Every structure is written in C-alpha cells, then in structure tokens.
Amino acid sequence: MADLLNKKCIPCSIGTDPLTEDEIIVFFKELQDGWKVIDHHHIKKTYKFKDFNEALNFTNKVGELAESEGHHPDIHLSWGKVVIEIWTHKINGLHENDFILAAKIDEL
Secondary structure, eight states: OOOTTTTTOOOOOOOOOOOHHHHHHHHHHOOTOOEEEEETTTEEEEEESSSSSHHHHHHHHHHHHHHHHTOOEOOOTTEEEEEEEOBTTTTTOOOHHHHHHHHHHHHO
C-alpha cells in the first residue's frame, strides 16, 4: 500500500480505458480490509463510528482529502456510519486514482 500512498491522483481523459479485471486485482490487493469491488465498476467500503459526530468528522476529512487529490468519492453519511464509493466518472469505471484515494482514506 505504500506505493499507493506515495502517489497523487492525476486527471485522466475521456476515452481512457477503465482498468481490466487483472489490473483491478493487482491494485485491490494493496488496499486494507473492508473494500469490495462492485461489478468491476467501483469500490466500496463502510466505516463504523460510535456516533453521528465521529462519522461527520471523518466525512469532512474525506472531503478535504478529495479536494486536495482532485478526485471525489460518493459519500453516504448516517448515524455512526459512512459508506464510501469510488470510481472514475469520466471513464465510467475504475482507474488507478480510485485505489490511490481509497488507500489514503484508510490512512485518515
């Protein structure tokens, strides 16, 4: 995972191919437990917290990270829980950036 943590999200272009199944497997192995690959299209993880305030604080940290990386996940906030879904909307699939962001979110 150190590799992903040392990288920065770089904007990709429309027309860039999403990662192949084999490429997804390689990057997925670098993530911490809890992430799931959904339909080879996006990755998803649920984080649990003791209350709404902790979940909100985490959400705000994810938002700050997303802004600094220029790559924005879907964030679902509820009482004691935050669900993160990541994919590259521009290519409608997974890109290395998604795994970089996921690894950095886990470090928060």
